[in-house]
Amino acid sequence: IPIRYGPFSQDSDDDVISFKEQGNVYYVKKDYAEAFNFYTKAIDLCPKNASYYGNRAATLMMLSRYREALEDSQQAVRLDDTFMKGHMREGKCHLLLGNAMAATRCFQKVQELEPESSQVQQELKNAESILEFERLAEISFEKRDFRMVVFCMDRALESASACHRFKVLKAECLALLGRYPEAQSVASDILRMDSTNGDALYVRGLCLYYEDCIDKAVQFFVQALRMAPDHEKARLACRNAKALKAKKEEGNKAFKEGSFEEAYDLYSEALTIDPNNIKTNAKLYCNRATVGSKLNKLEQAIEDCTKAIKLDETYIKAYLRRAQCYMDTEQYEEAVRDYEKVYQTEKTKEHKNLLKNAQLELKKSKRKDYYKVLGVDKNATEDEIKKAYRKRALMHHPDRHSGASAEVQKEEEKKFKEVGEAFTVLSDPKKKSRYDSGHDLEDDDMNMDFDANNIFKAFFGGPGGFSFEGNSCKAALLFTSHNYLLIPCSDCTINH
Numbered sequence: 492i493p494i495r496y497g498p499f500s501q502d503s504d505d506d507v508i509s510f511k512e513q514g515n516v517y518y519v520k521k522d523y524a525e526a527f528n529f530y531t532k533a534i535d536l537c538p539k540n541a542s543y544y545g546n547r548a549a550t551l552m553m554l555s556r557y558r559e560a561l562e563d564s565q566q567a568v569r570l571d572d573t574f575m576k577g578h579m580r581e582g583k584c585h586l587l588l589g590n591a592m593a594a595t596r597c598f599q600k601v602q603e604l605e606p607e608s609s610q611v612q613q614e615l616k617n618a619e620s621i622l623e624f625e626r627l628a629e630i631s632f633e634k635r636d637f638r639m640v641v642f643c644m645d646r647a648l649e650s651a652s653a654c655h656r657f658k659v660l661k662a663e664c665l666a667l668l669g670r671y672p673e674a675q676s677v678a679s680d681i682l683r684m685d686s687t688n689g690d691a692l693y694v695r696g697l698c699l700y701y702e703d704c705i706d707k708a709v710q711f712f713v714q715a716l717r718m719a720p721d722h723e724k725a726r727l728a729c730r731n732a733k734a735l736k737a738k739k740e741e742g743n744k745a746f747k748e749g750s751f752e753e754a755y756d757l758y759s760e761a762l763t764i765d766p767n768n769i770k771t772n773a774k775l776y777c778n779r780a781t782v783g784s785k786l787n788k789l790e791q792a793i794e795d796c797t798k799a800i801k802l803d804e805t806y807i808k809a810y811l812r813r814a815q816c817y818m819d820t821e822q823y824e825e826a827v828r829d830y831e832k833v834y835q836t837e838k839t840k841e842h843k844n845l846l847k848n849a850q851l852e853l854k855k856s857k858r859k860d861y862y863k864v865l866g867v868d869k870n871a872t873e874d875e876i877k878k879a880y881r882k883r884a885l886m887h888h889p890d891r892h893s894g895a896s897a898e899v900q901k902e903e904e905k906k907f908k909e910v911g912e913a914f915t916v917l918s919d920p921k922k923k924s925r926y927d928s929g930h931d932l933e934d935d936d937m938n939m940d941f942d943a944n945n946i947f948k949a950f951f952g953g954p955g956g957f958s959f960e961g962n963s964c965k966a967a968l969l970f971t972s973h974n975y976l977l978i979p980c981s982d983c984t985i986n987h
Contacts, residue, residue: 507536514546523553541571548580557587557653575604582614589647589654591621617650628660637664655681659690663697669769671698689719697728703770705736731765738764739775746782755782773803780812784819792816807833814849823853851929861913861926869927873918877950880914884947911946 514529530547537543544567551560561584567577582597595618601611628643644661651657658677665674675698681691696711712729715722742757758779762772776799783792796813799806814829830846862869865879885891887907892900916922 507533511543518550523550526550539570541567541574541577545577557584560584575601586618587651587653589651589656591618594618621647621651637667640664655688659694662694666694666697666701667767671702674698687718689715689722692718693722693725700728700732701768701770705732708732735761735764735771751782751785755779769802773799773806777809777812784816789816789820807836818849823849823856827853855929861917864909864913876917880910883910915946
């Protein structure tokens, strides 16, 4: 190390020049770290030289250390207000850091010093573009047009690549759009450079919150508030996260205790806390649908499941819940569609069986519903089936409608035959079993030739006549050799 005799000694001057020239050599070689070291040595020996600060600022810019570069550029122009390169570098640093207004002032100064510069004209246009994208992004955010905000920030970041403010706004909007991995990536990049950035911590928490990781989200919100106590968004998100978790847990507790009405109300209250929390709200809608099905509010349950699926198209539990509600309301085509969606996503044995059962019920629904024809439940007993046949057969017997129009007679005869057909199947244990299991009885070589008159005759005991026993009604059915004659009651108008 050469001996220094003072700040203005020949040796010091030689050292300064040597350090500057070595810095230039390393800069040309793109070894910016070494260039930085030699420029720093030159500044240490000669701290009043504007060009040395300018050179180090250029090196720091190449190292993407824009805030330090900005400080050196500002020091350079403080030492020499006519240093055009210093003003240009200061403007570029402001622009890269997202301060387009300050950048514009710097470029205007360059323009004064060098009016013919084409470079400064382009930089002014870049600054103007950033200001316009900022303005449009602000308007779009207020309108909740988050896609437009992301677009504006992407365009602005083309010139302001080191602006954390633009990156955070983009990340926040990505989170609000449900693009959590992208939002997390942007926020994490910022935190790697600045671990105390409250905005980035807030966005990390927001992503976790929207992914229904509420406890972890609260930790990030608290940390963001520690770094930036006046961060209102973090404060509101933290409050919403805690309230949502508490209300959801209250609803779950009420459901487990069998207090379904209370659980329904609690889930409804939870849904009003934060409309932006898509995943949690999807679960809340599905939970409310489960409660709704317990309360026999099946159509409301279907609607809630549909809302859950609209929020989260991958939510298998909501598809399963809606499919079951469709089954319970005999909307079998819709049930099959939902079970197919589930089975395509998760090919489990359970899902396969659910789909097969729905397909079977759909097939059965397309046949005549003999239970509906007789007006009985699918779990009706043998006696209930007989009583139902007795009532319906007498109700639709052709003789009872002999005075009606030809159209009515034809319709009643059709119903009479259907009643006989239904009774034939449901009163025969083997046929009933095959029918209930969805088999086509005609394909099973079973005798499916129905003669409604023979069925009626056999049921009511053959020739001789029939009257309602144990009833004051005097209606009677007389059997002739070829037909039946219904004699109405003279004392009443009971609809037999």
